[in-house]
Amino acid sequence: MTITQLQYVLAVAEYQNFTLAAEKSFVTQPTLSMQVQKLEDELDILIFDRSKKPIAITEVGMKIVAQAKNIVNEANRIQDIVDQEKGFIGGEFTLGIIPTVMPTLLPMFLKTFINKYPKVNLIIKEKSTENLIRNIQDGHLDAAIAATPLEIEFIKERPLYYEPFVGYVPAQHRLGNANQLIPDDLDINDILLLRDGHCFRDNIINLCDASKSFKDDHFQLQSGSFETLINLSNEGLGMTLLPFLNTLExxxxxxxxxxxxxxxxxxxxxxxxxxxxxxxxQITNALYDVISSVVRGAIAFQDVKIISPLSK
Incomplete structure (x- = not known):
């Protein structure tokens, strides 16, 4: 039994297809299939039921896959130990970022980070929170930036910053003459929201405490763009709320x-x-230090009340 064989098993378990698993593992399909077969022969069991389409994992195979994840992770930790001992910060690192944070935060820290840590090959992917969680669990992301708390058992959370909400209220709106906003002023049915799946939408619904009274029968908007919300607000279709960093430009x-x-x-x-x-x-810590130091200069707000993206 080898680590490579276990890695191939994990690839087949994920993609449920030997050809695709081989492609993602950067080996030929016969090589991957042969190594998985050798492991099955050595253990004298079937990990995969090849008679089904897509390929299914047998009952004992599920237990082996779960243990293989632990073994591969622990094997990877050996290189981490060596890198930390040598003070080396480098190698490939895949970072996921939610869509409502990516456009504003990435330009703020990326150049600083790559200049400070030129040996890190940083791969950045924009994904929803749900996909970030799944990809961290399956090992396809090394870290991610998301709105928290998430309260996921296998995930650690390190707050980077607290980003205030800002109202975008055209002059003709009922709150157009208000000097400042208070949550009690807000009507969830008067606020233009991002489409379902964006945690910032959930933040706003929780702020308004309106999950039960939210009506969506006037018109339905399926947009992931704050710019679209601003333009519709200017047309008199309501107000909207923006994360502070989105207001700077x-x-x-x-x-x-x-x-x-x-x-x-x-x-x-x-x-x-x-x-x-x-x-x-060691790379995660380096990212944390760079991002938190950069954002600290942009957000000067101190007195804030955190609105959770979790459903009430």
Whole structure:
């Protein structure tokens, strides 16, 4: 039994197809199939039921796959130990970021990070929170940036910053003359929201405490763009709420429609999240230090109230 054989088993278990598993493992299909077969022969069991399409994992195979994940992770930890002992920060590192954070945060820290740690091959992927969690669990992401708390047993969360919500309220809106906003002023049916699947949408619904009274019968908007929400708001279709960092690059005309909340301002917690196994922790720590130091200069708000993305 070898680590490579276990890695091939994990690939087949994930993709349920030998050809695709071989492609993702950067080996030929016959090589991968032969190694999986050798492991099955050595153990005298079947890990995969090849008669089914897609390939199915046998009952004993599920137990082997679960143990193989632990073994492969622990094997990878050996290189981590060596890298940490040598003070080496480098190698491939895959980072996931949620869509409502990617456009504003990435330009703030990426250049600084790659200049400071040129030996890190940083691969960045934009994904929903649900996909981030799944990809951290299956080992396809080394870390991610997401709105928290998530309260996932196998995930560690390290808050990077607390980002206040800012109202975008055109002059013709019923709150257009307000100097500041308070949550009690908000009507969830008067707020333009991102489409389902965005945690910032859940933040807003929780802020308004309106999950039961939310009506979506006037018109339905399926957008993942804050720019679209702003444009619709300018057309008199309602107000919207924006994360603070998304307001920094607005033009002066649009900034006139921004309204802050009375203190404490509602805010979201944005964290660096990663598997509790802490593989490649030296790179994770480097990312945390760079991002938190960069953002600290951009967000000066101190008195905030965290609004959770979790359903109430």
């Amino acid at each position: 607005l033009d002066d005309r649009k900034k006139q429609n921004l309204k802050n909340f009375q203190s404490p301002s509602p805010a979201r917690e944005v964290s660096l999240i990663y598997h509790k196994s802490e593989l490649k922790i």
